[in-house]
Amino acid sequence: MKRVIIIGAGPAGLFAAYKLADKCDVTIIDKGLSVEKRSCPSPDSCIRVCELCAKLYGEGGAGLMSDGKIIFSTEIGSFLNHVDGVGEKKNAVLVAEVQNIFEQYGVHAITDTDKVLKKQVEEEAVRAGIRYVHTTLAHVGTDKLKSLIQKFRDDLIQRGVKFVEKQDALDIEKNGDKITVSTKDTSYECDNLLIAPGRVGAKWLEAVVKKLGIEYQYNPMDLGVRVEVKRQITDRVTSVSRDMKFQILTDTYQDMVRTFCTCPGGKVARETHSEGYNLVNGHSEAGDPHENTNFAFLVTIPFTEPMANGNEYARRIAETVRELGGDKPIVQRLGDLRAGHRSKSKHVLNYVVKPSLEGATFGDIGLALPHRILIGLLEGLKKLDKIMPGVNNDETLLYAPEAKFHALRIKNADPFLQTSVKGIYVAGDGAGLSRGIVGAAACGVLAAEGMLQN
Ligand SMILES: Cc1cc2nc3c(=O)[nH]c(=O)nc-3n(C[C@H](O)[C@H](O)[C@H](O)COP(=O)(O)OP(=O)(O)OC[C@H]3O[C@@H](n4cnc5c(N)ncnc54)[C@H](O)[C@@H]3O)c2cc1C
Numbered sequence: 144m145k146r147v148i149i150i151g152a153g154p155a156g157l158f159a160a161y162k163l164a165d166k167c168d169v170t171i172i173d174k175g176l177s178v179e180k181r182s183c184p185s186p187d188s189c190i191r192v193c194e195l196c197a198k199l200y201g202e203g204g205a206g207l208m209s210d211g212k213i214i215f216s217t218e219i220g221s222f223l224n225h226v227d228g229v230g231e232k233k234n235a236v237l238v239a240e241v242q243n244i245f246e247q248y249g250v251h252a253i254t255d256t257d258k259v260l261k262k263q264v265e266e267e268a269v270r271a272g273i274r275y276v277h278t279t280l281a282h283v284g285t286d287k288l289k290s291l292i293q294k295f296r297d298d299l300i301q302r303g304v305k306f307v308e309k310q311d312a313l314d315i316e317k318n319g320d321k322i323t324v325s326t327k328d329t330s331y332e333c334d335n336l337l338i339a340p341g342r343v344g345a346k347w348l349e350a351v352v353k354k355l356g357i358e359y360q361y362n363p364m365d366l367g368v369r370v371e372v373k374r375q376i377t378d379r380v381t382s383v384s385r386d387m388k389f390q391i392l393t394d395t396y397q398d399m400v401r402t403f404c405t406c407p408g409g410k411v412a413r414e415t416h417s418e419g420y421n422l423v424n425g426h427s428e429a430g431d432p433h434e435n436t437n438f439a440f441l442v443t444i445p446f447t448e449p450m451a452n453g454n455e456y457a458r459r460i461a462e463t464v465r466e467l468g469g470d471k472p473i474v475q476r477l478g479d480l481r482a483g484h485r486s487k488s489k490h491v492l493n494y495v496v497k498p499s500l501e502g503a504t505f506g507d508i509g510l511a512l513p514h515r516i517l518i519g520l521l522e523g524l525k526k527l528d529k530i531m532p533g534v535n536n537d538e539t540l541l542y543a544p545e546a547k548f549h550a551l552r553i554k555n556a557d558p559f560l561q562t563s564v565k566g567i568y569v570a571g572d573g574a575g576l577s578r579g580i581v582g583a584a585a586c587g588v589l590a591a592e593g594m595l596q597n
Pocket residue numbers: 150151152153154155156172173174175199200201202203204205206207208209210211212213214220310311312313339340341342343344347404412414424425426570571572573577578579580581583
């Protein structure tokens with residue numbers, strides 16, 4: 144039986160294992176903890192006591208404590224359409240397979256969309272000069288994801304897959320046909336290796352591919368804010384498309400600004416990265432119990448020579464925000480940003496929109512984000528207001544930094560995400576191939592197909 148090691152028990156690793164179980168001898172190693180042990184001691188306000196952030200590392204990956212928006216799309220959350228030898232047709236087959244697997248676990252797409260309202264929103268978007276991408280999705284909810292992943296993992300164990308927690312893959316070597324993965328205490332030998340370390344492992348993967356001579360390119364950078372409004376402002380649109388996807392070309396710089404990861408009735412969340420910065424994100428429980436909606440609003444900028452690595456640029460900005468915010472994300476009223484002064488915590492009682500993230504510093508995003516990004520965000524909100532009246536009100540809250548580090552895009556040598564080093568495959572967000580649960584899972588399925596065929 145072929146021996147396969149998978150680095151990373153996120154959606155990419157888990158779905159690869161699903162496909163390989165029974166046919167190969169599969170071991171998944173992850174530097175984080177098992178599902179049961181993953182818990183955040185201070186969900187609303189990080190106190191930086193964990194060696195590794197429980198929200199980001201461990202079985203289930205970054206998706207475990209996410210909102211659980213399962214977006215069945217080839218375009219959103221996936222770059223596979225643009226990968227050599229894959230393309231949209233194959234990607235659609237992969238997404239359908241992932242959807243089928245999710246359905247076996249009781250996760251079904253929302254189908255009761257109001258068609259008249261959908262048409263209306265589409266027309267309004269066209270009139271406002273905004274691109275609207277409608278997506279089919281299911282919503283699991285942060286509170287339900289853990290038990291779902293637990294069941295998924297237990298079924299894999301039943302089918303012979305071995306899970307090893309607290310195993311930080313440090314080095315990878317290739318000698319002849321054998322591939323060796325070394326951790327601090329041990330090493331694993333295998334015939335095929337899948338590297339799926341997620342965004343948190345992107346920097347490590349960068350060093351690995353450079354060492355092994357695997358080809359890569361840089362992905363564009365996504366940087367901006369998380370917007371929070373009263374849910375009445377977004378309810379009409381989110382009832383048509385829960386994770387509304389609007390793409391807006393900005394007037395001044397012709398940059399693309401987009402909505403992403405909408406959490407109706409949800410809360411803003413903090414991500415604590417061991418590299419020394421914080422990011423904001425969002426989540427919502429099943430039933431959407433909270434009074435606000437939040438969504439990411441991000442400006443995409445591709446970087447070229449001499450600083451082609453836009454992630455590094457975004458990382459430095461995130462570090463600046465951390466210093467300005469006293470190791471906390473910054474929150475600011477849109478009206479204060481426009482008026483050129485910081486927001487102050489003493490005024491919060493008068494706010495119409497109360498911040499859902501408790502551990503944020505009231506400050507000035509204008510000091511933290513570059514001019515071009517700020518202009519893009521302000522122009523984007525103005526246009527978005529034509530579809531969602533009120534989103535551009537002074538009362539709207541903006542949290543920084545919201546950024547998506549897309550990692551290097553690792554080049555594939557075959558249509559199954561095998562790299563130029565034979566036997567070594569990559570998948571998921573860490574390889575710059577996805578930025579969502581389904582996209583990552585589809586990569587895992589594809590890489591597994593390759594291992595079974597090659
Ligand atoms: C707060 C939050 C909310 C989100 N909400 C959604 C959502 O609602 N819908 C959606 O589609 N997406 C969402 N996402 C994004 C989604 O979680 C990711 O796109 C997805 O999890 C990526 O899957 P992956 O398998 O590539 O990597 P990950 O899920 O990041 O998993 C990678 C795993 O690899 C492990 N690892 C890293 N380096 C090493 C190493 N050197 N050795 C061993 N193990 C290693 C990590 O511990 C981690 O468990 C959210 C993300 C966050 C953080």
